[in-house]
Every structure is written in C-alpha cells, then in structure tokens.
Amino acid sequence: MTELLWLMGAATALINCPINTIFSQCDVILCDRLISQSSATHPYCEINETLLNFSEAGLKSQFSAGLFFKDMAGAHDSIVINNGPNTGLNQQAIFTKNSREVDLIGPLHSNIFFCKRLLLNSVDLRIKLTRASDAFCLMGVRDSTYKLKLLGASLFVKKVNISPAVRLGHESALLKANAMYPLSRVTVKTYSIPQNSRICNLENLFLGAIPKYIVLGLVDHEAYTGRRDLSPFNFRHMNVEYLALSRDGKQIPSKAFQPTFYQGTSVREFYNLFTATSGHLKDLPLAINRIDYQQGYTMFAFNLNSAEDVEALSPVANGN
Structure with a gap:
C-alpha cells in the first residue's frame, strides 16, 4: 500500500x-x-x-x-x-x-x-x-x-495465473470441503490501571484458547488516547518490582520477574524477550538492546507454549 x-x-x-x-x-x-x-x-x-x-x-x-x-x-x-x-x-x-x-x-x-x-x-x-x-x-x-x-x-495486490488443471482441482476440492488458510493470529488487548496503584491484579486475561506467548507493555494513558507531546510508543517500565502470570493455577515464570529499574537491574526481563519469542541462541536479532530496554522499550514476554519454539506446531490449548 x-x-x-x-x-x-x-x-x-x-x-x-x-x-x-x-x-x-x-x-x-x-x-x-x-x-x-x-x-x-x-x-x-x-x-x-x-x-x-x-x-x-x-x-x-x-x-x-x-x-x-x-x-x-x-x-x-x-x-x-x-x-x-x-x-x-x-x-x-x-x-x-x-x-x-x-x-x-x-x-x-x-x-x-x-x-x-x-x-x-x-x-x-x-x-x-x-x-x-x-x-x-x-x-x-x-x-x-x-x-x-x-x-x-x-493498494497493490499480487495476482498469479494458474493452469486450467489446477483451477479444476480447486473447484473439485471445494465441493467436498472449505478452503483452509492457516493464520498466526495476533490480538492486542488493553487494560487500565488506576493512577498511583502499588498493586494490580488482572483476572481472566484470556478465556478459552491460550496464546503461544504474551508480550506486555505499559504506556501513559494520555499518550494512548492521543496527546501531541507524548509518544504513544514510549513503553515505560513504571518501576515494576514484581510481575508474573498465572495459567490454570500455575505461575509463569516459576520465579517471578523482580526487576529493580531504579538500579538498572533488568537483564533477566530483557533476555526473556529472546527466549519467549524463539530468538534464544539464534541469529534473530531484535531492534532492542539492554540499554534501550530500560528507556522506553520495556516489554515483558511470557512463553505459554509447551514447546520452547513458538513457531513449532502444537495443538491449541484452552484454559484461563
């Protein structure tokens, strides 16, 4: 486009x-x-x-x-x-x-x-x-x-010409079943946290199908709704001191994230961006380094897939 x-x-x-x-x-x-x-x-x-x-x-x-x-x-x-x-x-x-x-x-x-x-x-x-x-x-x-x-x-749309035999094959197959298109669905959800809150518990983030991984970021509410002197993509660390997910009563990760951003200690949370998104020990660099991470690029990643590789084929898991 x-x-x-x-x-x-x-x-x-x-x-x-x-x-x-x-x-x-x-x-x-x-x-x-x-x-x-x-x-x-x-x-x-x-x-x-x-x-x-x-x-x-x-x-x-x-x-x-x-x-x-x-x-x-x-x-x-x-x-x-x-x-x-x-x-x-x-x-x-x-x-x-x-x-x-x-x-x-x-x-x-x-x-x-x-x-x-x-x-x-x-x-x-x-x-x-x-x-x-x-x-x-x-x-x-x-x-x-x-x-x-x-x-x-x-809008530029790619088109291809296929042989008549393939076209007839498609029409024949559609008489027996619908066409299937595999998708990696990405969903963005928003939640509001009251100002000056020390503790925040969010219940039922997902009911039913569980995503392969979750990436959590925090932005200023005014920036999210639109304010010219605030970037909507300034992902602040907000001095988070403790963070964990609970899936069907099991905590993820087993040892909760406990960064101390005011001391510059958040390397585990940064490194987890790679392990949770299948970039661990692979030549798949992110556009974020550990210095960036603490200054507007703070995102917390959680791998919910039974396989370590989120690209691996795995059945859809249901839960809460």
Whole structure:
C-alpha cells in the first residue's frame, strides 16, 4: 500500500512507522465475514511486531520506506523537531518539513496478509481503514492545531495465473470441503490501571484458547488516547518490582520477574524477550538492546507454549 501525506504546518512530525500507525483500526472482511480484530489497537500491533521480529539493520533499510526511524531510547517524548535528542524523530521530520508532501509504501499489517497461501478466485476481499486522531499520530506542542491530510492511497495486490488443471482441482476440492488458510493470529488487548496503584491484579486475561506467548507493555494513558507531546510508543517500565502470570493455577515464570529499574537491574526481563519469542541462541536479532530496554522499550514476554519454539506446531490449548 502506498500513501501520499501532507502536514499542514511545520513544527510537527509524525509518530513512528506512519504507513500503518496513523490508522487506529484495519478491518479485513472476507466473503462478508470480519476476520480481523475489531478494536482501535492497530498501531500497537504494528509497532510491537515490527520491533520484535526485525533487526535494527532491516528497520533502517526496508522499513524506512514507511518512515520507520527508531526513536532514541529515553527521548520518545521529545518534541524538539530540529536537532532534538530523538534522532529518529529528527530524521523523519525532514520528509515533512515545511508541509512537504511525502509518499510512503509498506505492507498492510493484518494477520491474513502474512499468510503464505494465496486467496482463491471468487473470494470477496474488503478492507476498511479508520484514521487515528491527529492528536495521536502527530508529535508537537500539546495545544497545536496541525493536521494530517491524506492526499491519496493505492493498494497493490499480487495476482498469479494458474493452469486450467489446477483451477479444476480447486473447484473439485471445494465441493467436498472449505478452503483452509492457516493464520498466526495476533490480538492486542488493553487494560487500565488506576493512577498511583502499588498493586494490580488482572483476572481472566484470556478465556478459552491460550496464546503461544504474551508480550506486555505499559504506556501513559494520555499518550494512548492521543496527546501531541507524548509518544504513544514510549513503553515505560513504571518501576515494576514484581510481575508474573498465572495459567490454570500455575505461575509463569516459576520465579517471578523482580526487576529493580531504579538500579538498572533488568537483564533477566530483557533476555526473556529472546527466549519467549524463539530468538534464544539464534541469529534473530531484535531492534532492542539492554540499554534501550530500560528507556522506553520495556516489554515483558511470557512463553505459554509447551514447546520452547513458538513457531513449532502444537495443538491449541484452552484454559484461563
């Protein structure tokens, strides 16, 4: 998908990876059935999967086409556009300086578009994108009134020609059963924690099917709802001192996370990002290092899969 953007103003810049994050919701409908998550969490799905699945080198090259420039750790909330401490914001702002038009290109971020199988003929596909508010997707002075205007968009769809024999085989198979498309479904859920709370217990995070792994991040509520001088992707550690999950009465991990962020002690929690997401002892680098982790990139990962490799084939587990 490509987009052409125009910022009506100068002293402002887009949030990171705007090719997807300027949309609060991406609805995908196949044959009149909604198959995507219907919630305004699309930007968080995009930014988390990008940070946890690609190396910094890949983000600097391929993903720069969608204006991804990694925010400087500890400077997410900087609104100094020119020569400010957030080098990622500075690089991105060059493209929209003085209300310059900028074109972006990148993949639409929805589960079905990461499926390796192609859609069969006669499958009706519809996509609905919902814009996020300007207060959410623009960084700048809090009371500023700059606006983001979409000038146009194009959707590029890959098509292939298959032989008549294969087409007849598809039609014959569809008389006996439905087409199956394996998906790795990613779901984002949000929960509110009262301000100044020392202890928070969240019950029934998942009822029924249990995900393979969970990644938990904490952001400021005002940033989440949209405030120009706060980055929505500043994942703060909030001085968490104790964290654990309970699955069917069993604690995960067996020894709870007990970081002391004010002393700079959080290496176990950082290292667990690799073990929980199948990057342990593999050449699958993340775009986050241990210094970044404590300064705006704090995420806690929990592997709930019986196999250590989350990509391994395993039956769907149910529980609470």
